[in-house]
Amino acid sequence: GVVGLQRSAVPADAYRSLFFFNFVDATSSVMVRATVLLSVGGFLGDVFGPTMQGCEDRDLWIRIARSYRLVGIPEPLVRYRLPGGREQLSRNVQQMERSEMKMLDLALADAPPEIAAMEPAIRSQTLKRIAMEYFGAADYEGFRRLVDKLAPLGGIDAGLRARVWLSYAPATVRLARAIRGISRPGNFR
Known part of the structure; x- marks a missing residue:
């Protein structure tokens, strides 16, 4: 691609x-x-x-x-x-x-x-970005491990919190991704 x-x-x-x-x-x-x-x-x-x-x-x-x-x-x-x-x-x-x-x-x-x-803020942003990579790769254990590292740095926002809950329900994540994929412009026939 x-x-x-x-x-x-x-x-x-x-x-x-x-x-x-x-x-x-x-x-x-x-x-x-x-x-x-x-x-x-x-x-x-x-x-x-x-x-x-x-x-x-x-x-x-x-x-x-x-x-x-x-x-x-x-x-x-x-x-x-x-x-x-x-x-x-x-x-x-x-x-x-x-x-x-x-x-x-x-x-x-x-x-x-x-x-x-600025080390705490630097590490927080880096850990959050990598946590999102884990989430995107469906490695929810790795995702939650980094979220645990983020907690003391204060880097957990509402979006990350929601993903933590979703990480315990992978089928829901797959469904949401499938819906998002078919709802993109050009995917309707």
């Missing part, structure tokens, strides 16, 4: 924003001077390794944004296709979780005090 068009603007405070989300749409659309890559240590392949994939690029953007200004071009630069669509990106949610947490640990350990002070 084709992945939709993304046009994320570079936030005013790119360094801070990257702790909360990766706004860089496609790594293949990025241009970085070799001297900049060398000065920040390049990709940390030896740190993440083959079993810790999925956020090496965000780690690199954080390290670059700490010392350099990021700019963006507000038009699509690349077109790409994934064989299985969006779900290919997060097929292994457990691997995604391990990688994201390791990346955050490294980034926060090197962060200035004003960023380190």
